[in-house]
Amino acid sequence: MPVSRALIWCKDNIGMEIHGTTKKRPYEAFLAEEKSHLMPLPDIPFEHPLWKECTVHIVFDSLPTRYIGKKVWVKGIKRPLRYY
Numbered sequence: 001m002p003v004s005r006a007l008i009w010c011k012d013n014i015g016m017e018i019h020g021t022t023k024k025r026p027y028e029a030f031l032a033e034e035k036s037h038l039m040p041l042p043d044i045p046f047e048h049p050l051w052k053e054c055t056v057h058i059v060f061d062s063l064p065t066r067y068i069g070k071k072v073w074v075k076g077i078k079r080p081l082r083y084y
Contacts, residue, residue, distance in 0.1 A: 050076040 015027030022029065054074045056067045063072075 047077050047079070052076065 011027050015030075016025050018024070019026055019029075052074055053071050055071055056063065056069065059065050059068060
C-alpha cells in the first residue's frame, strides 16, 4: 500500500518541527510517549448511522404503546434486517 502524502507530511515535515510550547518534535513525542497507549481497532468497522424522525404506527419489543401516533427519532444502520 503506498504511503500517502499526508502521512509523509505528518511524520517527516510538520511532525519533525520543534513545537513552540513543548519544545519537542511532535512525531518523536508520539512515538516515545503515546503510541504504546493506543489500543487496536475493533474487528467490526464503525457504521455511520442514519437518524430520522418517524411516526410510530406499530409497537415492537420494548417501545411503550403510548408512542403510537407520536414522532420518535429512529437510528438506521446498514446491516440488513432479519425477518423470521
